[in-house]
Amino acid sequence: MNFTFLGTGAGMPAKERNVTSLALGFPEYDGDLWLFDCGEGTQRQILYTPVKLTKLTVIFITHLHGDHLFGLPGILGSRSFHGAESTLQLVGPKGLKEYVETSLRLSGTHLYYPIAINEIETEGKVYENAHFVVTASELDHGIKSYGYRITEKDQKGELLVDKLKEIGIPPGPIYKLIKEQDQVQLPDGTMLETAPFIGEKRKGRIVTILGDTRPCSAAELLARDADMLVHEATFRGDSERLAHDYHHSTSLQAAETARQALAKTLILAHLSSRYQKKEQTALLNEAKAVFPHTYLAHDLWDYQLKLQPRS
Amino acid sequence: MNFTFLGTGAGMPAKERNVTSLALGFPEYDGDLWLFDCGEGTQRQILYTPVKLTKLTVIFITHLHGDHLFGLPGILGSRSFHGAESTLQLVGPKGLKEYVETSLRLSGTHLYYPIAINEIETEGKVYENAHFVVTASELDHGIKSYGYRITEKDQKGELLVDKLKEIGIPPGPIYKLIKEQDQVQLPDGTMLETAPFIGEKRKGRIVTILGDTRPCSAAELLARDADMLVHEATFRGDSERLAHDYHHSTSLQAAETARQALAKTLILAHLSSRYQKKEQTALLNEAKAVFPHTYLAHDLWDYQLKLQPRS
Ligand SMILES: [Zn+2]
Ligand SMILES: [Zn+2]
Numbered sequence: 001m002n003f004t005f006l007g008t009g010a011g012m013p014a015k016e017r018n019v020t021s022l023a024l025g026f027p028e029y030d031g032d033l034w035l036f037d038c039g040e041g042t043q044r045q046i047l048y049t050p051v052k053l054t055k056l057t058v059i060f061i062t063h064l065h066g067d068h069l070f071g072l073p074g075i076l077g078s079r080s081f082h083g084a085e086s087t088l089q090l091v092g093p094k095g096l097k098e099y100v101e102t103s104l105r106l107s108g109t110h111l112y113y114p115i116a117i118n119e120i121e122t123e124g125k126v127y128e129n130a131h132f133v134v135t136a137s138e139l140d141h142g143i144k145s146y147g148y149r150i151t152e153k154d155q156k157g158e159l160l161v162d163k164l165k166e167i168g169i170p171p172g173p174i175y176k177l178i179k180e181q182d183q184v185q186l187p188d189g190t191m192l193e194t195a196p197f198i199g200e201k202r203k204g205r206i207v208t209i210l211g212d213t214r215p216c217s218a219a220e221l222l223a224r225d226a227d228m229l230v231h232e233a234t235f236r237g238d239s240e241r242l243a244h245d246y247h248h249s250t251s252l253q254a255a256e257t258a259r260q261a262l263a264k265t266l267i268l269a270h271l272s273s274r275y276q277k278k279e280q281t282a283l284l285n286e287a288k289a290v291f292p293h294t295y296l297a298h299d300l301w302d303y304q305l306k307l308q309p310r311s
Numbered sequence: 312m313n314f315t316f317l318g319t320g321a322g323m324p325a326k327e328r329n330v331t332s333l334a335l336g337f338p339e340y341d342g343d344l345w346l347f348d349c350g351e352g353t354q355r356q357i358l359y360t361p362v363k364l365t366k367l368t369v370i371f372i373t374h375l376h377g378d379h380l381f382g383l384p385g386i387l388g389s390r391s392f393h394g395a396e397s398t399l400q401l402v403g404p405k406g407l408k409e410y411v412e413t414s415l416r417l418s419g420t421h422l423y424y425p426i427a428i429n430e431i432e433t434e435g436k437v438y439e440n441a442h443f444v445v446t447a448s449e450l451d452h453g454i455k456s457y458g459y460r461i462t463e464k465d466q467k468g469e470l471l472v473d474k475l476k477e478i479g480i481p482p483g484p485i486y487k488l489i490k491e492q493d494q495v496q497l498p499d500g501t502m503l504e505t506a507p508f509i510g511e512k513r514k515g516r517i518v519t520i521l522g523d524t525r526p527c528s529a530a531e532l533l534a535r536d537a538d539m540l541v542h543e544a545t546f547r548g549d550s551e552r553l554a555h556d557y558h559h560s561t562s563l564q565a566a567e568t569a570r571q572a573l574a575k576t577l578i579l580a581h582l583s584s585r586y587q588k589k590e591q592t593a594l595l596n597e598a599k600a601v602f603p604h605t606y607l608a609h610d611l612w613d614y615q616l617k618l619q620p621r622s
Contacts, residue, residue, distance in 0.1 A: 012385075040351055040385045047326050064417050064418050066418040066420055070382075074377055102409065102413045107380055
């Protein structure tokens with residue numbers, strides 16, 4: 001699972017950081033690609049990464065603030081121009097559909113692929129495919145803002161073919177039954193307990209990607225036991241009051257959420273452009289004091305989250 | 312009059328050229344600033360120029376294709392963030408109002424200044440201030456696309472104060488009358504012909520900035536005697552058929568329009584990203600063979616058009 005941070009700034013584009021977008025790629029699953037948020041200029045940022053718009057299957061929008069949204073119509077048009085024909089799924093708050101349809105209609109943008117828009121009406125499952133379930137909960141940001149929890153499905157162990165051959169069961173349709181069922185009746189009528197013939201399973205990973213938010217219990221629940229939490233850190237620890245007034249978090253609050261949720265790794269993003277390099281380091285170090293396994297994202301940064309080992 | 316080319320590419324952003332936007336600054340008139348078109352990422356391009364959003368008073372949109380429009384909501388929000396409070400005038404095709412209002416409403420963008428939107432209903436005058444009149448005519452681009460002709464008002468000559476003093480007329484309220492009227496009655500009752508006491512006047516400049524278009528008579532009329540014509544050149548001269556099919560022009564056709572219109576200078580912009588450096592030079596040279604005084608715009612290029620000399 002590859003995280004490519006396309007934009008890691010807040011509010012307005014700056015030279016150092018463009019506004020928010022994060023690509024999540026799955027080289028382990030046919031190179032499938034998702035986007036989380038799509039600030040203005042996202043498609044130009046992509047030109048500096050290996051991200052391919054034709055591999056894009058789902059775009060999740062956390063909330064409709066411009067710095068998370070205004071690059072969406074351009075991405076939709078360019079995906080079409082690049083020849084994509086498969087359905088693109090959009091997931092986000094109510095209003096997303098009107099925004100997309102109005103922008104495409106008035107600009108005369110014709111897409112050569114279908115889009116399916118899922119406006120979130122109730123919290124819970126908002127997307128599922130063969131490998132993942134994604135749930136959403138509402139955060140605390142003044143405007144409707146969602147956090148997404150991506151739960152990878154556990155992978156069953158592999159069939160231990162050599163062991164089956166040893167006891168005289170040759171390959172055939174019965175192998176499929178052995179993999180799927182706890183017990184299987186063999187041709188001679190005896191019942192086989194299948195467990196000893198299945199290797200170790202692989203637990204799925206949990207990734208939490210939050211929209212802008214004040215600290216809140218929903219954030220903590222979404223991040224519970226997550227292997228990776230991507231959290232906004234618009235302000236430094238000393239600006240808690242400012243963060244509260246603007247419905248944002250400080251890096252310290254993000255770290256506190258990661259700690260409480262027993263997350264494994266925290267990545268901070270969505271920084272205010274007021275912070276120069278030195279202050280950004282301070283912002284990161286404040287968080288690390290609370291939650292040591294913290295990174296600070298920067299534009300075009302690529303982070304790889306490995307599969308869990310089989311166990 | 313300063314032309315700052317913020318984006319000179321067609322269709323989609325490329326590394327070399329962002330999508331279309333042109334800033335027109337008036338250092339000779341209080342640093343007033345206009346924008347023509349506003350493709351996605353325009354506000355980030357501005358960070359690399361001296362352009363100040365707080366000086367922006369008018370945005371002209373030629374047409375609603377995304378590569379000319381999708382940067383507009385971001386510009387509006389950022390102008391507010393930078394503290395602008397004066398009214399911003401928008402001029403463009405029908406649909407502009409719905410696009411702007413929908414984008415601002417759904418994204419929860421609150422502007423701390425008023426916007427006034429003028430959707431063009433009939434060709435002719437679409438904007439006027441103390442120094443300029445702007446007229447618009449419809450071009451030929453499949454979607455409604457306008458060209459703008461900016462006519463600077465002639466400046467009256469200056470009062471020749473020394474000459475007035477020589478004949479014994481001291482400074483006073485009468486100077487204003489002498490400047491404004493053809494004849495003025497002096498305190499002793501005699502009539503003064505004012506012409507000999509007025510210096511040479513300055514003729515206004517004419518600038519034509521066209522939206523995307525096939526060659527058409529409206530383009531030529533808008534560019535008639537223009538000191539500067541900014542024209543799209545999406546394709547090279549050998550791709551006339553392609554240009555026609557996509558409702559665009561070749562560099563050769565742009566040059567032909569400049570020649571027919573007796574324009575003084577031609578700047579080519581809106582190039583397809585298919586052309587590498589060498590082909591771009593060829594595209595320019597083809598145009599120069601027809602209209603020698605031609606330039607090829609590039610991103611962040613600054614071109615200065617001087618005041619006409621007094622005569
Ligand atoms: Zn926000
Ligand atoms: Zn166009």
